[in-house]
Amino acid sequence: MNSPAHLLDGLRCSICGALNVLWLDPLRGLVECRECGQTALTIPETGKETS
Numbered sequence: 001m002n003s004p005a006h007l008l009d010g011l012r013c014s015i016c017g018a019l020n021v022l023w024l025d026p027l028r029g030l031v032e033c034r035e036c037g038q039t040a041l042t043i044p045e046t047g048k049e050t051s
């Protein structure tokens with residue numbers, strides 16, 4: 001039972017307006033709405049390179 005995605009509690013989808021339906025997929029850097037299916041790219045760290 002290893003579910004990478006987790007619920008973004010308290011956030012509202014800007015497309016359909018539903019609350020607590022946004023899930024973050026950290027592996028793909030995506031936020032997906034379970035209500036309307038909208039996905040958006042997240043920008044976790046900008047201008048920062050670690051190697």
Ligand SMILES: [Zn+2]
Pocket residue numbers: 013014015016017018033034035036037038
């Ligand atoms: Zn939505």
